[in-house]
Amino acid sequence: VNTHVDDVYRATYKRVYERNRRYYNRYPMDVGRVHRIVRYLKENAVEMPSGGVLTPQRFLQLGLGLGSKTGMESLHWLIEGAWVPDGTELSHEFLKNVESMQAFETNPIYYLLHEPIYADREGPMGWSAQRILEEVLPEMPEFNPEGAMTGEKPVYFTGEMVYPWMADGAYPRLTPLKETAHKLAEEKNWGAIYDSSKLRDTPVPCAALVSYEDLYVEREFSEKTAKLLGDKCQLWITNEHQHSGLRDDGYGVLSKLIAMARGDDVTPS
Template sequence: MSTYRQPGLVLTDRRFTVPLDHARPGGETIEVYGREVVASDKAHRTDLPWLLYLEGGPGFGARRFVGPQAWLGRAVQEFRVLLLDQRGTGRSTPANRQTLPLRGTPREQAAYLAHFRADSIVRDCELIRRDLTGGAPWTVLGQSFGGFCATHYLSTAPEGLATVLVTGGLPSLHATADDVYRAAYPRVRAKNTAHYARYPDDVERVRRIAAHLHERQVTLPGGGRLTPEAFQSLGILLGGGEGSHQLHLLLEDAFVPTPAGPALSDAFLENVQAHLSFAGHPLYAVLHEAIYAQGAGPTDWAAERVRAEFPEFDAPKALAGDGPVLFTGETVHPWHFTTDPALSPLRETAELLAARADWAPLYDPARLAANEVPAAAVIYHADMYVDTAHSLETARAVRGLRTWVTDEFEHDGVRAGGRRVLDRLLALARDEL
């Protein structure tokens, strides 16, 4: 267990051994990593309550802070914080194209990854809590997918919770993956409309890039293929507070002159790869639709199937006319597993997970209706990632949950808003507002 310092903070590396399958506690184990963070002037105190942070995703390790940045600065005023790398992410036992072949065949890999959803993550948290707090309940802060995990926590182990705080991550209790994406595409279309209204010159820029990709094969520096569909997926940026501006800056210098004619610049392709590669978070792609699966049959590449209901997202059709080429959002498609070298070895595993039909339910509406844990959630009015109507419906279904609905922030409000978002959520949960 290593301890070190950053400005204003004392950090300690912690590692926990947990069962791969919590239904078989004596079976195979994996390791889960957490970074304990406490204010330097409070490091000696043993009476501080714990706050567990669950990152968005799936497939992302907890954010790496340097000093008391963003919400962390507010949290360490009164909590000892655990930044958890959920199983398979960050410094926890890794799950990626390099390690998963150790499991065996794609079928064996898929069976292994079936234990990496919110239900297993929450059971990890409960084992860790009893180890760290001596059995005392803790506060959980869940961002995006972390909020999905927090909602499952309320459904299955509320005795472990002192308070639950959710930022941009109240899931539907009943929606299928098809329902989620059927609600998502219109939101993404609205983000495109807003972007092109802000940066009208980008309409022609995007059409030119998409046409270039339609006419020739372009390879990214890491070996991935930049197809028109892959280019469209840069729209995932549009869900962040600065995302539209970042996208515009990425697009404005895409081409350079060459002896063979205009070509996409090395700098542009390098920046695109940084946004599109799944090398650092492959579980985001492999398990993305599984986070919505609750025993209603296979997800069966829902985002790809539902996209056919929204032909305005078809790049060749847009290029055949004179309208804008629309970007897509938080969607994973079968072609991701042929264009991205970090995912292509996992293609068959992903297909098996997409075909899996026996996912367990993640939420217990009856238990949530009887909730007694103080809870608060911020719901972003125009959230591109999580449907506002779904979140409001869930908020009404959780007894005692207080909400803050705002258009001041996008999905990344807990980071962009500094200390204000966490401060307000704590006040709501404590009935101070």
């Protein structure tokens, strides 16, 4: 609430940067493997089984999964088995698995509205994730896939961001939405999404889980929203769960949150 989209991406790029650092610290052998894949994709037009092209940028969007509990392992296993046995090309199995991990074409509304959800009387969004990426590259050069050509630094994956190039052929089912996507990005006259006066000091008991290092929702912004809601909003801030906490332990998470909202679990103490 009351957070500009550019500030959202400045914060989340920092989170994604740190998550990448930890990923390569856990799997240092993947630095060279990712370099090799990115170089191959830059030098070869690799068609996907269902259409489209696996560009270096599309491949690096696999970082979207790093914010889940098993995200690092899933990405590592995928990269570990990327090539056919003789190492001459990327395997069909690898390409199919990449498709299954990228749902932009089956869920196109995500592509269209991911940035406008922050358009609370603000505008235009102007492809914020792309603009902020260019802004942070000088201090975070690992996000530049060109680094794979020299091999001097690890190449970092991106996270929960959408980019204008996605409708230029990488995802063919997004191509018909290109004009609409650009119109939404250029729209200036957005109405109010939230009414802070109604949310302030809510009389409704509520509780929320905030992942301490959430890759997708910056903790600082969650805390700011909770402060707006007032004393009836209880926060459970933890590094026990990633953003996928409900999926990983739905019963445990919901049981605790319900108890907190009822006053049976005093968190924070």
